[in-house]
Amino acid sequence: MFTVKQISKLAGVTPRTLHHYDEIGLLKPSRVGDNGYRYYGKESLLRLQQILFYRELDMPLDDIRKIIGRRDYDKLGALQSHKVALNKKVARLNRLIQTVDNTINHLQGDNIMSERELFKAFSEEEQEQYALEAEQLYDAATVRASNKKWKSYSAAKRESILAEGNTIYADMVAAMPSGVRSRAVQVIVERWHKHMEYFWTPKLEQLVGLANGYNDDPRFKANFDKIHPQLAEFMREAVQVYVANSRKSGSK
Amino acid sequence: MFTVKQISKLAGVTPRTLHHYDEIGLLKPSRVGDNGYRYYGKESLLRLQQILFYRELDMPLDDIRKIIGRRDYDKLGALQSHKVALNKKVARLNRLIQTVDNTINHLQGDNIMSERELFKAFSEEEQEQYALEAEQLYDAATVRASNKKWKSYSAAKRESILAEGNTIYADMVAAMPSGVRSRAVQVIVERWHKHMEYFWTPKLEQLVGLANGYNDDPRFKANFDKIHPQLAEFMREAVQVYVANSRKSGSK
DNA sequence: TTAAACCCTGACGTGACGTTAATGTCAAGG
DNA sequence: CCTTGACATTAACGTCACGTCAGGGTTTAA
16 A cells, blocks of 8 residues: 555656546546545556556546446556557658758758748648558468468578668668668668568569568557668658659659 | 738647737747737747747747847857757656556556656656766766867778777677676676777776766766667666676775 | 655646637638 | 738736645654
């Protein structure tokens, strides 16, 4: 059993916040002493953690109460979606950072920025339009086929394939400054294209969908962010250029 | 010249917000028509962008006004620090994501979590306490010496040193799952120790300070986060173990 | 037994707008 | 010229998540 002060220290909130949460019925103490003191148990801790996650995503306390108050409330599912939401926040912040960079260059006269560009990272919108596309790409059949191919390799082979992948992404990060259209980057995209065939043999258009998936699908995005916060986004643009070019030269 | 509605669409704020900013003298229109209409010019856009960046970092509007109102206000410098602050936010979110993962495992019974762990990503604290130490480490003399040594290398040599560094950090990320005390990690720390001598020859204790610097100094931290969001923190712990062990075996 | 450190309940304050109301302005089409 | 609809204005009260007193009781360690 913890007192308000103890909880407040643990969770980084003030006692007043706990009073407030009690008042509005969001987090009631497990037990109230005869002296009126609030005592919280371990379940309260877990519930408070959930509340803080939702609050982190700017949800009104009233809505939070409604959600975690439902008797069929699914803790695990909620945590999964917290992760997705937090990843989106990270993506947004990364776009903001990109905008800061652009603005710095803009002020130094190195590039020009339209009015829209100045703010495009702030306004949400224009996200998720690729969601359907990605959904379609990662359908059950594709995933099954891809898994099968992967499992057919020896452990050593798998190691070396993963290593090759890491090298490609590392090279890509190194080449980022030269821009998505640069020869250097496009050569790496080609290596990446070849590399993908260890998993499945994508058609040219599917490459774009795959690169979109790197951005939209949290499973991938998180891993890419570890390498470089702008890598997924950069890859998407680079692959678009690559596919556009390949089509031109390939179809004549 | 833009009207309130136009600005609001561009920047993703409501007209009411612009009214409010006018009221409190944070962002006044470039011109007010005879009809009382507010008209904003391009300078206003840039100023609004700055305001939104500060707001993104949860700064009170009153403070924002004071800062950008100063006549020696440095736009570029501000943007630089926006970047640092945004990167800190990203790092925090990554820690939160890590906590979500841990909690998921915890609920599935795969690991146990202390009360502190449940919340450690929320509470800020335990950042920056090494600030002084780091300050001391990066004093002018050290930095000068380090720069001098670095400049004495040929361009090719520098390239290869940087590459070696990248390899070490990549290997470190790969070895993270085995824990800070594992043989694998400690061997890599030793390689890192050797590697550092290209820059200067740190005394054993200074290694700890250096690794702390990776966490505390935003210049380094941002770069480490690009490789892996927990790398800087992991290095700090690993180096502490390394130094403790070296002292034991070295001094007998 | 006394001080320090904790607890309680009101109740009002605050910051950044949202919302509503009542009213004026402008551009386009009939 | 007149209407209509989308814009603009000011004024003023509402909201949300607490912060901040004020006034008073309780617990613990010296």
